[in-house]
Amino acid sequence: MELPRLERAALAVLPLTLALAAPAAAQARGSWSLPARIAGAPDAFPQVAFTPSGRGVIAWNTFGLRTPSPGTQGAAIGIDGRVAPALARSSRLGLARRALAAYGRDRVVIGGTVLRDRRSRPAVAYGTTAGRIGPPRLLAVPGVSGDLRALAVSRSGDLAVVASMCVRRSCAVRELWLVTRPAGGPFAAPVRLARGERVRGAAVATNARGDALAAWEDDRVIRTRMRTAAGRAGRIERLGRGVQSSFSVALGPTRRAVVAWGSQRVSEGDALGPFEAFATYRAVGARFGSAQLVGRSTLTGTGRYVAEAGVRAAVAARRATVTYTAFDGERFVVRSRDLAGRRFGAAQTLSPLDRDAILADAATGSRGEQLVTWITGRHGADPIVGTSHGLMAAARAPAAPRFAAGETITAGRYIDAASVAIDPISGRAVAAWRDVVEPVAYAVRAP
Numbered sequence: 001m002e003l004p005r006l007e008r009a010a011l012a013v014l015p016l017t018l019a020l021a022a023p024a025a026a027q028a029r030g031s032w033s034l035p036a037r038i039a040g041a042p043d044a045f046p047q048v049a050f051t052p053s054g055r056g057v058i059a060w061n062t063f064g065l066r067t068p069s070p071g072t073q074g075a076a077i078g079i080d081g082r083v084a085p086a087l088a089r090s091s092r093l094g095l096a097r098r099a100l101a102a103y104g105r106d107r108v109v110i111g112g113t114v115l116r117d118r119r120s121r122p123a124v125a126y127g128t129t130a131g132r133i134g135p136p137r138l139l140a141v142p143g144v145s146g147d148l149r150a151l152a153v154s155r156s157g158d159l160a161v162v163a164s165m166c167v168r169r170s171c172a173v174r175e176l177w178l179v180t181r182p183a184g185g186p187f188a189a190p191v192r193l194a195r196g197e198r199v200r201g202a203a204v205a206t207n208a209r210g211d212a213l214a215a216w217e218d219d220r221v222i223r224t225r226m227r228t229a230a231g232r233a234g235r236i237e238r239l240g241r242g243v244q245s246s247f248s249v250a251l252g253p254t255r256r257a258v259v260a261w262g263s264q265r266v267s268e269g270d271a272l273g274p275f276e277a278f279a280t281y282r283a284v285g286a287r288f289g290s291a292q293l294v295g296r297s298t299l300t301g302t303g304r305y306v307a308e309a310g311v312r313a314a315v316a317a318r319r320a321t322v323t324y325t326a327f328d329g330e331r332f333v334v335r336s337r338d339l340a341g342r343r344f345g346a347a348q349t350l351s352p353l354d355r356d357a358i359l360a361d362a363a364t365g366s367r368g369e370q371l372v373t374w375i376t377g378r379h380g381a382d383p384i385v386g387t388s389h390g391l392m393a394a395a396r397a398p399a400a401p402r403f404a405a406g407e408t409i410t411a412g413r414y415i416d417a418a419s420v421a422i423d424p425i426s427g428r429a430v431a432a433w434r435d436v437v438e439p440v441a442y443a444v445r446a447p
Contacts, residue, residue, distance in 0.1 A: 031446040032393070035410040038075050038432075040086035041440040045417045046432035047095070048442075049102040050077075052155045052366075054425030055129040057108055058083060058432045060440060061095040070094025072110055074131030081428050081444035084131075091133035093125045101153040102129060103183075111151035111161050114138070119145040122163040139163050141177045141190050149176070149202035150247075152212070157183035158229065160212035162193070162202040174199045178214050180227055191233045193225060194218040203247035207255070215259045217245045222278075224249075224259055224288065239280050240291030243273070250315040257282045258339075260294075260322045262310030271305035271380065274298045277324035279313065281339055289342050295326030295335055303382030306332070308375060308417065312362035316370070318398065323350075323372050325359045332356045334374040336403060350374065350394045350403055356384060360391065360417070360433075366424035368398035371445070373409070373420050373431055383414055391415050391433055393445070409433075409443050423447075 044060035056077030063070045072091040076084045092114060099111035106129045113120040114136045122141070127133035139148075143165025150162040159181040167173040176193040193202075193216055202216040210229030215222065222242050226234040242263035250258045264275040275297040282288045297306060306325045314321045320339040325332060326347075334351040337344040351357035351374050358380070360373040377389035390411035394403040409431055418433035427447030432440055 032407060032409050033081070033444045035441050035443045036083070037439045037441050038083050038086055041073070041075065043434065043437055044440055045097065045434050046419055046440045047098065047100040048419045048421040048430050048432050049100050049108060050421050050423050051102040051104060051106055051129060052424055053105045054079070054423045055102070055106045056421065056423060056430060057100070057102065057129040057131060058430070058440065058442065059095060059100050059108075059110060059131070061112070063094055070113065070115070072112070072125070072133055074127075074133065076130050077430055081430060083442055087131040091125050091127070091136065093123055093133070093136040096148045096151070099148060099151040101151060103153045103155055103157045106130070107157065108133070109151070109153055109159060111148040113147050120147055122146050122148040122161070122165075124151070124159070124161060139179050139190070140187065141165055141179060143167060143175060144169055145171070150204040150214070152204045152206045154183070154206040154210055155208055156210070158206055158210035158212075160204045160206050160214070160227070162204050162214050162216070164199065164202070167195070173197055176202060176216055178204070178212065178225070178227060180212050182210060182229070188231055191225075191227060193236075194223070201245045201247055201261075203249040205249040205251040205257075207251045208253045211251065211255060213249055213251045213257055215239070215247050215249050215261070217242050217261075222261055222291070226255075237288055239288055240278055242278070246310045248309075248311050248313040250313040250320070252315040254284045255282070256284055256315055256320065257288070258313040258315055258320050258322060259288065260311040260313040260324070262306060262324065264305055266305045269381070270302050271300045273300065275306040275310070275325070277311050277322075277326065279311070279322040279337075279344055281320060281342060281344070283342065292344055294322055294337055294344055295324045295347070297325070297327035297332065297380070299327055299380060304380040307358060307378065307381035309359045309361055312359065312372070314362060314364045314370065316364050316368040318368055321370065323359060323362050332358055332378065332380060334359045334372065336372065348402055350406060351376070351392065352406060355387065357392070361420045363420045363422045363429065365422035365427060367427070369422065369427065370396045370403070371420055371422060371429050372403065373418050375415050375418065389414055391418050391431065393420070393431065395445070410441065412438070
C-alpha cells in the first residue's frame with residue numbers, strides 16, 4: 001500500500017535532520033506558552049480535539065520504530081490547558097490521520113485500522129477525553145482489506161466515516177464507502193461513493209443537525225455527496241478535476257458548505273506537476289459553484305511537492321474561509337481567502353515573507369474565531385539546511401476582517417506535523433506537534 005505523502009516526507013528527511021543548523025531566535029511569542037513535552041509520549045503525529053463542554057485530549061498512533069504494532073495513545077488536557085502524562089497504549093486501533101473527534105461532555109471517537117487475519121480493516125473506537133479508549137468496532141463494509149480515510153462527528157455524537165476497501169486481494173480495484181451512525185443509535189447501512197482503479201483521497205464533515213458531506217477523487221474527477229440526518233443519500237455532484245488530491249470539507253448547520261482540495265502528481269518524493277489549490281462553495285439550498293483556483297506552486301522536482309495539510313476549509317456564522325499553501329515565485333507561503341459573494345476574494349498572506357512556510361492546520365472556535373498554523377523552513381516537502389525551522393500561528397477574532405500578525409509557537413530541529421484546536425468554552429487554543437526523534441510537544445494560547 002502506498003505511503004501517505006507526510007510519511008514519505010518524514011522518512012526521506014531523517015538522514016538530514018542531524019545536519020540542520022540551530023534555529024534562529026524566535027519572534028514574539030504572542031499569547032503562547034513555552035513549549036512542553038508530554039510525559040510518556042513517543043515521537044509521533046499528534047491530533048488535538050475538544051468537546052463542546054471544553055474537555056480536551058491529544059492522541060497519536062503509537063506505531064513506529066519503538067512500537068512494532070498499531071495502537072493509539074492519549075493524554076488529557078486540563079482546564080488550565082496543561083496536558084497530563086500520556087496513558088499506556090489504550091487501544092489496538094491504529095489511529096489514522098485526522099481521525100480524532102470529540103463530542104458531548106467528555107466523549108471521543110477515533111478511527112483507523114486493525115489487523116484481522118493479517119489484513120487491515122477499518123474500524124472506530126469510542127472513549128473519553130481522559131485518554132481511555134474502548135475496543136475497536138469493525139466497520140461493516142464489503143471488501144477483503146482496507147483503511148479508514150476520514151472521520152467526523154457532530155456536537156451531539158452523529159458519526160460519519162469514509163472507508164476505502166480493496167475489492168480483491170490484488171487491490172487493483174477499490175470501493176469508497178460512507179458509513180454513518182446517529183448519536184446513540186446503530187450504524188446505518190453504508191453508502192457506496194465510488195468504485196474503480198483510481199479512487200483516491202477523501203474527507204468528510206458533519207454539522208449540528210447530523211448531516212454528513214463527503215468529498216473524494218475518482219479517476220481525476222472531484223466529487224461530493226451528502227447523506228442527511230434523516231438517512232437520505234443525495235445525488236453525486238462533480239466539482240472539478242484533481243490528481244492525488246488532499247481534501248478539506250466544512251459543513252454549516254444550514255448546509256452551507258466549502259470543499260477545498262490540493263492537487264499534485266507525486267512519485268517517489270518527486271513533484272511531477274504543479275500544486276494547485278481549489279475551493280468551491282455551496283449556498284443554502286443551492287448546488288456547489290464552479291471550482292475556483294485559489295493558489296498554486298509551479299515548482300517540480302525532488303522534495304518540491306506540497307507536504308502536510310495543503311488546504312483547509314472553514315464555515316462559520318459570519319464567513320467561509322479557505323487556507324492553503326502557495327508559491328510566490330521565490331518562497332512557499334501560507335495564504336487565506338474569505339468568501340465574497342459566491343467566490344473567494346483577495347488573498348491575505350499569513351506567513352512571513354522572509355522564509356518558506358507550509359500550512360499545518362487550522363481551527364475555528366465556537367464564536368467564529370479562527371487560528372491557522374504553519375511550519376517554517378520547509379521548501380515544499382524538504383527542509384532547508386541552515387535556516388530556522390519552527391511552528392507559527394495567526395489568529396483572527398470573530399468580527400475581524402483580517403488575521404493578525406504571525407506568532408511564533410516554537411522553534412525546533414525538524415517539525416513535520418502539527419494539530420490545533422480551540423476550547424469552545426474558554427477560547428484557549430492548544431497546538432501539538434511532532435519534532436522528529438523528540439516526544440510529542442504542545443503549547444497553549446491564552447484567549
